[in-house]
Amino acid sequence: MSSKIDLKKLKHGGFLVQSDPSFFTIRTRIPAGQITSKQMASLAEISEKYGHGAIHLTTRQGFQIPWVNFKSLNDIADELGDIGLPPGSCGPRVRNVMSCVGFECQNALVDTYKIAETIDEKYFGMELPGKIKIAVTGCPNSCAKPQLNDIGIMGAVKPRVILEKCDGCALCEKICKEDAIGIVDKKVIVDYEKCIYCGACIQICPKDAKVADISGYTIFVGVNVGRHPRFADKLTEFVDESIVFKIIDRSMNLFKDEAKPLERFGAMIDRIGLDEFKKAVFTEEIDSKEFEDKEPQETLKWAIEQFHPRIRLASSFGPEDIVLIHMARKIQPEIEIFFLDTSYHFKETIELKDRLKNEWNLNLLELSSEMSIEAQNEKYGEKLYESDPNQCCNIRKVEPLE
Ligand code: SF4
Ligand code: SF4
Numbered sequence: 001m002s003s004k005i006d007l008k009k010l011k012h013g014g015f016l017v018q019s020d021p022s023f024f025t026i027r028t029r030i031p032a033g034q035i036t037s038k039q040m041a042s043l044a045e046i047s048e049k050y051g052h053g054a055i056h057l058t059t060r061q062g063f064q065i066p067w068v069n070f071k072s073l074n075d076i077a078d079e080l081g082d083i084g085l086p087p088g089s090c091g092p093r094v095r096n097v098m099s100c101v102g103f104e105c106q107n108a109l110v111d112t113y114k115i116a117e118t119i120d121e122k123y124f125g126m127e128l129p130g131k132i133k134i135a136v137t138g139c140p141n142s143c144a145k146p147q148l149n150d151i152g153i154m155g156a157v158k159p160r161v162i163l164e165k166c167d168g169c170a171l172c173e174k175i176c177k178e179d180a181i182g183i184v185d186k187k188v189i190v191d192y193e194k195c196i197y198c199g200a201c202i203q204i205c206p207k208d209a210k211v212a213d214i215s216g217y218t219i220f221v222g223v224n225v226g227r228h229p230r231f232a233d234k235l236t237e238f239v240d241e242s243i244v245f246k247i248i249d250r251s252m253n254l255f256k257d258e259a260k261p262l263e264r265f266g267a268m269i270d271r272i273g274l275d276e277f278k279k280a281v282f283t284e285e286i287d288s289k290e291f292e293d294k295e296p297q298e299t300l301k302w303a304i305e306q307f308h309p310r311i312r313l314a315s316s317f318g319p320e321d322i323v324l325i326h327m328a329r330k331i332q333p334e335i336e337i338f339f340l341d342t343s344y345h346f347k348e349t350i351e352l353k354d355r356l357k358n359e360w361n362l363n364l365l366e367l368s369s370e371m372s373i374e375a376q377n378e379k380y381g382e383k384l385y386e387s388d389p390n391q392c393c394n395i396r397k398v399e400p401l402e
């Protein structure tokens with residue numbers, strides 16, 4: 001009878017043959033590590049019935065029942081399915097999707113269960129050249145270890161200070177474990193080189209002076225532990241949920257097309273190069289002719305969905321710019337608007353910019369030259385834009401952008 005058993009086929013479903021081939025360990029599928037107490041009780045009964053009453057906790061939030069006789073495999077698979085814990089996945093496939101406790105934790109920035117369960121529904125058990133392990137964690141404390149998975153997803157938020165509201169109480173300085181906050185003249189300064197985007201300073205601020213400048217998901221790729229450990233590459237940060245799924249989709253497709261049999265995801269990234277990998281997962285094949293007949297809103301929508309938050313709308317606050325800002329903000333209210341202040345704008349333009357910034361609560365990035373017009377006049381003479389327009393442009397436009 002044992003000769004009829006296809007071990008490879010069994011392994012797909014989470015049946016692992018033990019050193020004594022009459023016995024198997026049955027691994028269960030538990031998306032996001034979520035299991036009810038009723039399921040726990042039933043699992044205990046199934047373990048008593050088919051195994052030796054032992055249950056092993058896996059490192060990927062699953063349960064395994066060892067010592068199941070090979071003759072009982074069909075029956076135990078049916079019973080596990082009946083209690084909503086069907087056999088899991090092994091071999092070159094997408095494995096049990098891990099998650100931290102998300103909004104059950106006061107630090108969570110994203111709904112980890114929702115993301116992990118959606119990933120499980122879409123990808124669990126998918127046949128691939130190698131195994132893929134995915135974990136979702138709610139904040140940079142990284143309890144679900146996203147940096148130790150083939151694809152790791154982490155919630156993050158970048159704080160911004162509204163200086164007018166800050167009274168310098170220093171609560172945020174005390175809570176920041178990264179020493180990323182300083183108080184100068186009773187006002188907060190954030191050192192973004194040190195900030196890890198945990199959001200603790202936003203939560204604690206009693207004056208609402210700290211707000212989320214931008215929030216979303218950080219994605220790590222390419223880790224594997226085991227025989228030849230490889231560390232994670234940070235692929236991107238502050239992307240929204242739709243981009244997370246696009247990146248996973250494209251990563252899976254690329255892995256299917258490019259990887260050698262049993263090659264690990266990280267090894268494939270090393271072989272093709274991280275830059276090529278990024279191009280493949282970020283760049284959608286697009287023919288610009290496709291947009292020739294489109295409404296501007298459709299073109300903006302495509303660009304924002306594709307690239308937000310790595311996209312900015314440059315604006316000099318002329319009439320057509322205002323229309324574009326209005327359209328873009330209807331698609332993504334948080335889109336960053338970028339204004340290059342040459343110090344030569346009309347007073348009315350600056351007034352309009354400031355008015356819209358306040359009334360529309362624009363996410364506005366303003367850049368200007370470090371050299372005032374007075375200092376420029378003193379050094380180069382009046383009306384440099386006439387005597388040497390290139391130099392004037394260099395000072396007022398090129399250098400601020402650098
Ligand atoms: S990663 Fe963050 S949100 Fe998740 S359990 Fe840990 S501290 Fe809480
Ligand atoms: S987000 Fe976290 S790391 Fe960054 S400044 Fe605030 S408390 Fe510090």
Ligand code: SF4
Nearest residue numbers: 166167169170172205
């Ligand atoms: S906690 Fe808020 S009010 Fe206090 S120093 Fe920080 S930003 Fe300012």
